[in-house]
Amino acid sequence: MKKRYALAEDELQLFRQTVEDTKPLFQDRVKPSSSQRTQIALLEQKFIQKQVDANFYFSDAFQPLLQQESPLCYARSDVSSYEIKKLQRGDYTPELFLDLHGLNQTEAKKELGVLIAACRREHVHCACVMHGHGKHILKQQIPLWLAQHLDIRGLHQAPKKLGGSAALLILVELEY
Structure with a gap:
């Protein structure tokens, strides 16, 4: 192999004099402890669980029978x-909130799947999905997607203080 930069003898001598009193560095690589390895394994499990949760398939072709009146309910x-009336009156307060502003339909589907799985895992009975107004694409699609999920008991347009027509409150079936 050809040397690209050859030093003159006087420059090499100067370098040797400069580094003459230096000592080699101590190798300071630290192996992670067992508790750190456990934390890493837990984070990996959470990541895998999130991917599994997001894999629920919401069909765009399925058209459930939803009331076309306003406010939207199912x-x-x-x-x-009576459960839906309680949801409408605001008797149920949402414990989890999902903001879908700025997401496309594919991302919104995944986030909805994750929200429903999180509600079941954390034993959350009521959640709020904020879709915004925008071009009304998510506003029209989200109720159709939620109505086909087996763990959704019902949904209703959120009260004004929780987003009004730009949000939905959902009731989730819990495991006991």
């Missing part, structure tokens, strides 16, 4: 209409 056939 109840599964086995859910009392």
